[in-house]
Amino acid sequence: MNKALILIIDDEPQIRKLLEITLQSNDYRVEEAETAKQGLTIAASHPPDLILLDIGLPDESGHSVLKKLREWYNNPIIILSVQSSEEDIVKALDNGANDYLVKPFRAGELLARIRSVLKNASSEKNDSVITFEDLSIDLANRIVKKNIETIKLTATEYSLLALFARNEGKVLTHQYLLREVWGPSYLEQSQYLRVFIAQLRKKIENDPNRPAHIITESGVGYRFV
């Protein structure tokens, strides 16, 4: 678990240097690539535990690198992009990226995301009960408890929460949530998602207006923590 190997694919030497120092000082091993081509070669020759992939590479778009990687590579990939372009982020997440960071990002945030995706990748997800601080979700018996009190959820609210719980820390796009919970014919019906998120927050959050569990990722989706 410790000393995970992380591959950085980014053309900016300064960013690579910064990431290298940040990661090495937190006990990760680091490999670097400055082009898409080099990145794909290194990833194939000794597959890393995680890839940090810059979307704006000089020789090939990060999106196409992501697609090529996802044909065989199952470990987490975190996308790095400049100036939040929601469209880019949603596209990358839908193409199999596990998470994203917008430059400039804080070191703490980077490390938190890395820990979260590595943890998700390693945990077997066989636990039938998942707990998040004050919240526990018993997936086998479909029981949700806040502190020790059982919360009554409707079937849709429960499916939404269970989906979140199984993807802790990961950004789930609006489209993904609609498809998984309501079905493919509801992809355009985002009003349901908005209403159910609000309802679910009222039931599980201490302060639904300052959510601690269901975090809004503007224009992209939601993240459950």
Next chain:
Amino acid sequence: MLRKGKKTKQFIISILLVCIVSALCYLLSPYIGYRAIALILLVTVSFIAMFFDIWPVLLAALLSALIWNFFFIPPKFTLSIGNTEDVLMFFMYFVIASLNGVLTYKVRQMKKEARKREEKENAIKFYNTLFNSLSHELQTPISTIIGATDILKENDNKLTEKNKNELVDEISVASIRLNEQVENLLSISRLESGYLKLKRDWCDVNELIYSAVNKLQDKSGKHKIEIIIPDNFPLFDLDFGIMEQVLYNLLYNAIQYTPENSVISIEAIYTTTIEGHFDTVDDDMDKTYTDSITNNLVITFTDNGKGFPENEIEKVFDKFYRLHNTKAGGTGLGLSIVKGFVEAHHGTIRLSNIPTGGAEFTIEIPAKTSYINSLKNE
């Protein structure tokens, strides 16, 4: 091609106009003298000169002179002229008509040049403000970063641990400030280039407002923020990210320019505008309805600070405008970004001072509305 077409049109209209007026004059010729007719024709040519280019005007002058000669000056229906006075009249007519055309044309050219000059001066003024603001707002944090890193590198052993931490903090603050400025500039350039395309989707207004407010949690600690949103507020079809930035900038502005302990209140209401269609969304969702009509979303930011100087209210939304005597920092872009983003939603923004003291920003945005608050159990 287009220009050529426009010119041809001017020639045709000039000829037609001269012919029509001449025909009318011909009908009137039993009642008025042929010299008065010369004046009527002269007025026609002057009229043409007011709107058209020089060549159609000169053609009109020549044509009208010939027509006057042929149809009106005795002997009629010949180009010869009976007496010397009329010969003089004829040439004078032609010269005056032509001069008319040339002079009007010249006046218009001068006006055009003056306008061009004014535009150029405005552009220069705009870029001067831009460069002044930019160089100041970008170079201040950059100088801090360069200066602080230099000291850290060179005088490492002379600095106390406390000094070092302070310098690192300065670098951190400066780079965050730098980043804010760059983000503002990117937003402005997105607006200016017309590249901004809204990504509309159903938005929970409650979530929208709190999302912006929560992002400013660190900075708003010393202010009291009140949020008033009625229950069962409908969903609005807006660009979440863009609207979030609008609310963020307005709140940020209020926090920056009101004293500590001020109360900032954000209130959302909606007013009905246009009745739309009522459509039923199918089915397995226990008969829920989407009532798709357009309403006005109205969000008001009120504070109890000292408000804006009345004579500057008009200008606060201008690019790079900063109030006189305000504290340093800020590019004067925040509010013009707000205005641009609101207008991209076809909305409006107003600023006024409230009688009890303080300022009130009101944004009003028309958008499709969905009422599906009463989703049954599913």
